[in-house]
Amino acid sequence: MSRLYGDPIDVWTHDGLPVRFVWRDRLHTVRRVLDHWVVAREWWKISDSDPGERRFWRVEADPGDRVGTYELRFDTAAEGWLLIRAWD
Template sequence: MSRVFGDPVNVWVDETGRPTRFIWREQLHPVRRVLEHWVATRDWWRRRDPDADDHGEREFWRVEASAGDSIMICELRFDAATRSWLLSRVWD
Protein backbone atom coordinates (compact mmCIF):
# COMPACT_ATOMS: atom_id res chain seq x y z
CA MET A 1 0.00 0.00 0.00
CA SER A 2 1.24 3.52 -0.74
CA ARG A 3 0.40 6.92 0.65
CA VAL A 4 0.49 10.16 -1.33
CA PHE A 5 2.05 13.18 0.33
CA GLY A 6 3.26 15.94 -2.01
CA ASP A 7 5.42 17.37 0.78
CA PRO A 8 8.30 19.70 -0.12
CA VAL A 9 11.69 18.20 0.76
CA ASN A 10 15.31 19.32 0.73
CA VAL A 11 17.31 16.94 -1.48
CA TRP A 12 21.06 16.58 -2.00
CA VAL A 13 22.21 15.12 -5.31
CA ASP A 14 25.53 13.78 -6.59
CA GLU A 15 27.37 15.06 -9.67
CA THR A 16 25.06 13.05 -11.95
CA GLY A 17 21.85 14.46 -10.41
CA ARG A 18 20.95 11.33 -8.42
CA PRO A 19 19.48 12.00 -4.98
CA THR A 20 21.81 10.95 -2.16
CA ARG A 21 19.80 12.11 0.86
CA PHE A 22 16.80 14.24 1.76
CA ILE A 23 15.15 15.86 4.74
CA TRP A 24 11.49 15.07 5.33
CA ARG A 25 9.59 16.08 8.45
CA GLU A 26 12.82 17.34 10.02
CA GLN A 27 14.55 13.95 9.68
CA LEU A 28 17.51 13.16 7.43
CA HIS A 29 16.97 10.14 5.13
CA PRO A 30 20.09 8.79 3.38
CA VAL A 31 19.26 7.17 0.04
CA ARG A 32 20.49 3.57 0.08
CA ARG A 33 19.77 2.88 -3.60
CA VAL A 34 17.80 4.10 -6.59
CA LEU A 35 15.12 1.62 -7.66
CA GLU A 36 13.67 3.48 -10.66
CA HIS A 37 14.13 6.76 -12.49
CA TRP A 38 11.98 8.32 -15.23
CA VAL A 39 11.14 11.70 -16.74
CA ALA A 40 7.63 12.87 -17.60
CA THR A 41 6.82 15.91 -19.70
CA ARG A 42 3.84 18.09 -18.92
CA ASP A 43 1.41 19.01 -21.65
CA TRP A 44 3.34 21.66 -23.59
CA TRP A 45 0.15 23.32 -24.81
CA ARG A 46 -0.87 24.12 -21.25
CA ARG A 47 2.21 26.20 -20.42
CA ARG A 48 1.45 29.68 -19.14
CA ASP A 49 4.35 31.31 -20.97
CA PRO A 50 4.86 29.78 -24.44
CA ASP A 51 8.17 31.68 -24.83
CA ALA A 52 9.67 30.31 -21.61
CA ASP A 53 12.61 27.99 -21.80
CA ASP A 54 10.72 25.45 -19.68
CA HIS A 55 10.15 22.02 -21.08
CA GLY A 56 7.78 21.18 -18.26
CA GLU A 57 9.76 18.14 -17.24
CA ARG A 58 9.24 16.35 -13.99
CA GLU A 59 11.88 13.87 -12.97
CA PHE A 60 10.85 10.99 -10.70
CA TRP A 61 13.14 8.89 -8.52
CA ARG A 62 11.87 5.81 -6.66
CA VAL A 63 14.41 5.21 -3.91
CA GLU A 64 15.09 3.04 -0.92
CA ALA A 65 16.01 5.28 2.01
CA SER A 66 16.91 4.85 5.66
CA ALA A 67 14.29 6.01 8.09
CA GLY A 68 15.88 5.71 11.51
CA ASP A 69 16.21 1.98 12.13
CA SER A 70 13.93 1.01 9.25
CA ILE A 71 13.86 1.24 5.47
CA MET A 72 11.27 3.11 3.42
CA ILE A 73 10.51 3.11 -0.30
CA CYS A 74 9.57 6.52 -1.56
CA GLU A 75 9.13 8.53 -4.71
CA LEU A 76 10.89 11.87 -5.03
CA ARG A 77 9.85 14.32 -7.75
CA PHE A 78 11.95 17.13 -9.16
CA ASP A 79 10.05 19.84 -11.03
CA ALA A 80 12.30 21.52 -13.62
CA ALA A 81 10.04 24.57 -13.93
CA THR A 82 10.18 25.48 -10.23
CA ARG A 83 13.52 23.77 -9.45
CA SER A 84 11.85 22.17 -6.43
CA TRP A 85 11.58 18.68 -4.93
CA LEU A 86 8.58 16.89 -3.45
CA LEU A 87 8.17 13.62 -1.63
CA SER A 88 5.21 12.43 -3.65
CA ARG A 89 4.61 8.90 -2.37
CA VAL A 90 5.71 6.43 0.33
CA TRP A 91 5.15 2.68 0.32
CA ASP A 92 4.49 0.70 3.51
Protein backbone atom coordinates in the same frame (compact mmCIF):
# COMPACT_ATOMS: atom_id res chain seq x y z
CA MET B 1 0.36 -0.01 1.29
CA SER B 2 1.37 3.41 -0.02
CA ARG B 3 0.31 6.89 1.00
CA LEU B 4 0.26 10.05 -1.14
CA TYR B 5 1.82 13.20 0.30
CA GLY B 6 3.09 15.93 -2.06
CA ASP B 7 5.26 17.40 0.72
CA PRO B 8 8.11 19.80 -0.18
CA ILE B 9 11.51 18.32 0.75
CA ASP B 10 15.18 19.30 0.69
CA VAL B 11 17.28 16.93 -1.44
CA TRP B 12 21.03 16.51 -1.86
CA THR B 13 22.18 15.02 -5.16
CA HIS B 14 25.37 13.53 -6.55
CA ASP B 15 25.82 13.18 -10.32
CA GLY B 16 22.14 14.05 -10.72
CA LEU B 17 20.87 11.30 -8.40
CA PRO B 18 19.24 11.92 -5.02
CA VAL B 19 21.49 10.73 -2.18
CA ARG B 20 19.82 12.29 0.89
CA PHE B 21 16.63 14.11 1.69
CA VAL B 22 14.93 15.67 4.68
CA TRP B 23 11.27 14.86 5.18
CA ARG B 24 9.37 15.79 8.33
CA ASP B 25 12.58 16.91 10.05
CA ARG B 26 14.28 13.53 9.51
CA LEU B 27 17.34 12.93 7.34
CA HIS B 28 16.86 9.99 4.97
CA THR B 29 19.86 8.39 3.28
CA VAL B 30 19.14 6.86 -0.13
CA ARG B 31 20.36 3.26 -0.19
CA ARG B 32 19.27 2.38 -3.72
CA VAL B 33 17.52 3.95 -6.72
CA LEU B 34 14.79 1.54 -7.79
CA ASP B 35 13.45 3.45 -10.78
CA HIS B 36 13.76 6.78 -12.58
CA TRP B 37 11.52 8.34 -15.23
CA VAL B 38 10.79 11.71 -16.81
CA VAL B 39 7.36 13.08 -17.68
CA ALA B 40 7.09 16.01 -20.10
CA ARG B 41 4.31 18.55 -19.77
CA GLU B 42 1.76 18.88 -22.50
CA TRP B 43 3.29 20.54 -25.55
CA TRP B 44 0.92 23.53 -25.34
CA LYS B 45 2.17 24.39 -21.83
CA ILE B 46 5.88 24.39 -22.72
CA SER B 47 7.68 27.72 -23.14
CA ASP B 48 11.31 28.86 -23.36
CA SER B 49 11.34 29.61 -19.63
CA ASP B 50 9.59 26.35 -18.70
CA PRO B 51 11.10 23.18 -20.20
CA GLY B 52 8.15 21.32 -18.76
CA GLU B 53 9.79 18.25 -17.22
CA ARG B 54 9.05 16.43 -14.03
CA ARG B 55 11.70 13.92 -13.00
CA PHE B 56 10.71 11.08 -10.71
CA TRP B 57 12.81 8.70 -8.61
CA ARG B 58 11.62 5.71 -6.64
CA VAL B 59 14.22 5.03 -3.95
CA GLU B 60 14.90 2.91 -0.91
CA ALA B 61 15.97 5.19 1.90
CA ASP B 62 16.84 4.84 5.56
CA PRO B 63 15.71 7.47 8.08
CA GLY B 64 17.75 5.72 10.77
CA ASP B 65 15.35 3.10 12.10
CA ARG B 66 14.17 1.18 9.02
CA VAL B 67 14.42 1.16 5.23
CA GLY B 68 11.39 2.43 3.34
CA THR B 69 10.43 3.08 -0.27
CA TYR B 70 9.78 6.66 -1.36
CA GLU B 71 8.85 8.41 -4.59
CA LEU B 72 10.53 11.78 -5.13
CA ARG B 73 9.78 14.35 -7.82
CA PHE B 74 11.83 17.25 -9.14
CA ASP B 75 9.93 19.87 -11.13
CA THR B 76 12.28 21.65 -13.55
CA ALA B 77 10.00 24.69 -13.86
CA ALA B 78 9.65 25.27 -10.11
CA GLU B 79 13.13 23.90 -9.37
CA GLY B 80 11.71 22.20 -6.32
CA TRP B 81 11.47 18.71 -4.87
CA LEU B 82 8.41 16.92 -3.48
CA LEU B 83 7.97 13.64 -1.68
CA ILE B 84 5.03 12.18 -3.60
CA ARG B 85 4.51 8.77 -2.07
CA ALA B 86 5.80 6.53 0.73
CA TRP B 87 5.32 2.80 1.21
CA ASP B 88 5.04 1.08 4.58
